[in-house]
Amino acid sequence: MLTVSRFAARMLISVCLFLAGQTAHAGEKITIAAAADLKFALDEIVVLFNKAHPADQVETIYGSSGKFQTQIRQGAPFDLYFSADIAYPRALAAEGLAASEVQPYAVGRIVLWSMSRDANKLALADLADPAIRKIAIANPKHAPYGKRAEEALKAAGMWEKVEAKLVYGENVAQVAQFVQTGNAQVGIVALSLALGPELAKRGGYALISDKLHQPLEQGFIVTERASANPLAQAFARFMAGQEARAVMARYGFVLPGEVK
Secondary structure: OHHHHHHHHHHHHHHHHHHHHHHHOOOOEEEEEEEHHHHHHHHHHHHHHHHHOOOOEEEEEEEOHHHHHHHHHOOOOOOEEEEOOOHHHHHHHHOOOEOOOOEEEEEEOEEEEEOOOOHHHOOHHHHHOOOOOOEEEEOOOOOHHHHHHHHHHHHOOOHHHHHHHEEEEOOHHHHHHHHHOOOOOEEEEEHHHHOOHHHHOOOEEEEOOHHHOOOEEEEEEEEHHHOOOHHHHHHHHHHOOHHHHHHHHHOOOEOOOOOO
16 A cells, blocks of 8 residues: 555656646747738748747737727737837837837838739829729728828829729738739739738739838837736847848838838
């Protein structure tokens, strides 16, 4: 009986030590809410970050910057928030919902994108062509890229001519989907998505002059929820490093400290 009890005790100790070891190596997890224009660039950056943090987990959720702002106000469990409009994280910081300064990370650009072989020759004036039945843009009410698309169309004198053709995506990624599925012939999307692997092989783009709209200055924060999360702070520092900056530049973003 004594032998069985000793064996059981040793087994219990072994199990406890094993579980303790598992907990020590389980790593941390962060969840990032990011503007849809970051899809390809941020995915690559996360892969690079994970090489230095193999035991940790980074989950990324992409969508509308404006909607993410609302969700964070309502207590959504996001540790970092990357917005396509720096005004959104600035507002959250002013409300005490940030654990860091607002960090500018890029200036984005908008393009006309279609699956036509002559897409690189497109101009905003071409959108009045009757052959272009539907034009997709992100919803200007909560998507920064949609707001800039609206500004550009109005500055070019095209808004009234094409407003009846417009279809609205929840975010700039959905705009690209509308064009890919034939629900629109042309979309105004982020340059970063046009340079991404999915769109680059299926169509072409024409850059829209940034003189026609307000700058797409983008920024991020570590949220108040992650104030004691060292992994969130580590990711924020990684975004300022050369590896991350090189990825961002490759996807057409103008980076802080660089001349356009």
